[in-house]
Amino acid sequence: MRQFRSMVYPYVLWIAIMIVVPMLMILLYAFTKEGNSVTTFRFTLENFGRFFRDAVFLDVLKRSLVIAVFTTVVCVLLGYPIAYVIASGPEKSSVFWILMITIPTWINMLVRTYAWVGILQDDGLLNHLLGLLGIGPFHIMYTTFAVVLGMVYNFIPFMILQIHTSLAKMDKSLLEAANDLGANRLQTFLRVTLPLSLPGVLSGITLVFLPAVSSFFIPKLLGGGQYVLIGNVIETQFLTSGDWNFGSAISLIMAIIIMLSMYLTRKVDTDPAANGRRE
Amino acid sequence: MKKILAMILAMTVVLAGCGGGTSAEDAVEKYGSDTLKLYNWGEYMGENLIKNFEKEFGVKVILEYFDSNEMMYTKLQAGDAYDVLVPSDYMIERLMAEDMLQELDLSKIPNLSNLAEGVKGLPYDPENQYSVPYFWGSVGIVYNHENVDPAVVEAQGYEILRNTDYKGKIYVYDSERDSFMMAFKALGYSMNTENEDEIQAAYQWLLDMNNTMEPVYVTDEVIDGMITGTKDIAVVYSGDATTILEENEDMSFWMPMEGTNLWSDAMVIPANAENPLLAHEFINYVLTYDASMENSSYVGYASSNQQVLDELSGEGGLFAENEAYLPRAGYAKDEVFEDNPVLKKKLAELWIKVKAAK
Numbered sequence: 001m002r003q004f005r006s007m008v009y010p011y012v013l014w015i016a017i018m019i020v021v022p023m024l025m026i027l028l029y030a031f032t033k034e035g036n037s038v039t040t041f042r043f044t045l046e047n048f049g050r051f052f053r054d055a056v057f058l059d060v061l062k063r064s065l066v067i068a069v070f071t072t073v074v075c076v077l078l079g080y081p082i083a084y085v086i087a088s089g090p091e092k093s094s095v096f097w098i099l100m101i102t103i104p105t106w107i108n109m110l111v112r113t114y115a116w117v118g119i120l121q122d123d124g125l126l127n128h129l130l131g132l133l134g135i136g137p138f139h140i141m142y143t144t145f146a147v148v149l150g151m152v153y154n155f156i157p158f159m160i161l162q163i164h165t166s167l168a169k170m171d172k173s174l175l176e177a178a179n180d181l182g183a184n185r186l187q188t189f190l191r192v193t194l195p196l197s198l199p200g201v202l203s204g205i206t207l208v209f210l211p212a213v214s215s216f217f218i219p220k221l222l223g224g225g226q227y228v229l230i231g232n233v234i235e236t237q238f239l240t241s242g243d244w245n246f247g248s249a250i251s252l253i254m255a256i257i258i259m260l261s262m263y264l265t266r267k268v269d270t271d272p273a274a275n276g277r278r279e
Numbered sequence: 280m281k282k283i284l285a286m287i288l289a290m291t292v293v294l295a296g297c298g299g300g301t302s303a304e305d306a307v308e309k310y311g312s313d314t315l316k317l318y319n320w321g322e323y324m325g326e327n328l329i330k331n332f333e334k335e336f337g338v339k340v341i342l343e344y345f346d347s348n349e350m351m352y353t354k355l356q357a358g359d360a361y362d363v364l365v366p367s368d369y370m371i372e373r374l375m376a377e378d379m380l381q382e383l384d385l386s387k388i389p390n391l392s393n394l395a396e397g398v399k400g401l402p403y404d405p406e407n408q409y410s411v412p413y414f415w416g417s418v419g420i421v422y423n424h425e426n427v428d429p430a431v432v433e434a435q436g437y438e439i440l441r442n443t444d445y446k447g448k449i450y451v452y453d454s455e456r457d458s459f460m461m462a463f464k465a466l467g468y469s470m471n472t473e474n475e476d477e478i479q480a481a482y483q484w485l486l487d488m489n490n491t492m493e494p495v496y497v498t499d500e501v502i503d504g505m506i507t508g509t510k511d512i513a514v515v516y517s518g519d520a521t522t523i524l525e526e527n528e529d530m531s532f533w534m535p536m537e538g539t540n541l542w543s544d545a546m547v548i549p550a551n552a553e554n555p556l557l558a559h560e561f562i563n564y565v566l567t568y569d570a571s572m573e574n575s576s577y578v579g580y581a582s583s584n585q586q587v588l589d590e591l592s593g594e595g596g597l598f599a600e601n602e603a604y605l606p607r608a609g610y611a612k613d614e615v616f617e618d619n620p621v622l623k624k625k626l627a628e629l630w631i632k633v634k635a636a637k
Binding site: 060142221224225228241 | 347349350352353453454455493494495496497500507509620623624627628631632634635636
């Protein structure tokens with residue numbers, strides 16, 4: 001193995017340039033502000049103060065977290081049964097279904113979200129179909145429902161794939177063993193299948209929660225700009241007001257929140273009690 | 280005779296298998312390169328403009344689109360090099376102040392004489408030292424005259440956006456510049472005001488609108504939304520209004536008497552442009568009758584070419600019946616946006632607070 005060691009260096013260099021340097025720049029921007037004629041920048045905590053002093057930004061943060069948690073819960077509740085059904089079918093059909101779930105993700109997210117605008121708008125596809133049945137029309141666009149729908153739609157593949165992977169690699173003989181020892185199907189599921197698939201659920205949660213909490217174009221397109229989330233605030237700081245310092249500070253706050261939530265999920269993951277393994 | 284010779288030459292080149300019009304080799308010889316990098320707004324050029332330009336000059340155009348001046352500015356600042364940009368008035372002012380533009384060689388742009396009266400001597404660059412107008416216009420109210428009484432629109436102006444009779448029926452343009460413009464104008468202030476009381480009053484005006492009217496904040500989606508008649512009232516750019524009025528005959532356009540933003544987008548050559556010679560050629564080309572006609576008749580924005588403007592808006596013209604096409608000129612309450620980074624930052628923050636308020 002030793003002779004391959006030097007092959008790691010390009011990778012380390014790549015990481016340094018592409019990940020570490022931008023992170024350091026965000027850090028630098030977050031703690032500085034434009035300077036005067038003597039220095040180009042000054043260190044300050046003002047950017048953070050500005051965020052935490054303002055009820056509006058805290059409301060936005062709260063709203064983003066609520067929507068992201070809600071999206072994640074919906075993704076688990078919908079994604080788990082789907083993954084379970086796919087995993088318990090014959091292998092050929094599960095390959096097919098996994099492909100069907102993956103295919104949409106080959107298309108750009110923005111395009112797919114735009115498609116939802118056409119489906120959901122007042123004279124869109126959905127209302128036309130409902131109209132044929134004599135129901136509607138409903139106002140769906142520009143509501144919380146539309147935003148959550150857009151997020152669930154975009155992020156649920158990550159959940160399904162994660163859960164499916166952990167279900168598929170589960171040793172099927174364990175189920176037979178549970179059966180032999182007299183467990184009924186519900187007990188088998190609760191005591192064997194669920195605990196063993198929990199790592200998949202947890203990584204699914206991380207993969208859904210992260211993009212959901214920082215998404216900015218889904219609320220923009222489907223929420224009509226009325227559902228300002230923290231991602232929109234960050235986007236505005238960089239693209240519109242050009243206040244990179246404040247934008248970086250908010251990004252950093254988000255990064256800390258995300259790291260905290262990842263730490264917590266990992267803790268649940270490694271904690272045997274929470275993992276359902278009973279002694 | 281020279282022309283014929285040139286044509287024969289060009290023909291031989293074509294026969295030699297180099298593709299239509301003038302050849303790439305000619306372009307390289309004449310301009311130093313055969314590629315032009317153009318950074319323009321989306322949906323902002325005639326269908327065949329680029330194709331025709333490429334054919335006529337034997338060059339290749341690399342196109343990129345932006346959807347806000349700020350986005351363009353951010354990319355420019357990051358060091359991306361383009362040959363021609365088409366920013367708006369206040370952004371040109373900023374780029375000039377920051378030495379990010381090249382001075383134009385007007386001898387290479389003889390078609391400048393075609394410039395429309397309405398875009399001559401613009402305050403940010405009266406002598407066209409750095410910029411050549413591309414499109415111009417105003418901002419006004421598009422409304423559905425089947426559902427909204429024209430008399431009410433004309434009497435209330437921007438104030439109609441706080442008239443709860445039309446709650447849930449309005450689109451508001453999602454940019455701090457345009458929304459604060461309408462609030463400032465509705466309150467009778469200058470849209471370039473720095474007066475803190477006036478800014479707070481405008482903020483309250485917008486907050487009130489946000490909290491009582493259920494507005495939907497959009498950018499370019501407003502065009503489709505109004506064409507399909509999803510909402511009844513929208514504040515839009517005159518060029519977009521032209522398109523909306525063409526497509527949906529229930530829609531009318533009103534230029535509020537409280538005044539509006541007279542804006543212009545102009546072509547500039549950034550300081551780090553790699554190919555300024557070809558950039559000059561492109562700017563000159565856009566001002567020709569054919570190219571301007573192609574642009575304006577396709578996009579619906581007011582042309583910077585006087586002859587095209589006259590023909591399209593005059594009797595029998597494509598937009599003769601369209602009240603949105605020709606911008607209002609010489610109205611005292613209309614203003615041009617000035618670049619003011621401090622004010623802009625402040626308004627941007629207030630605007631996100633307006634939208635975030637529930």
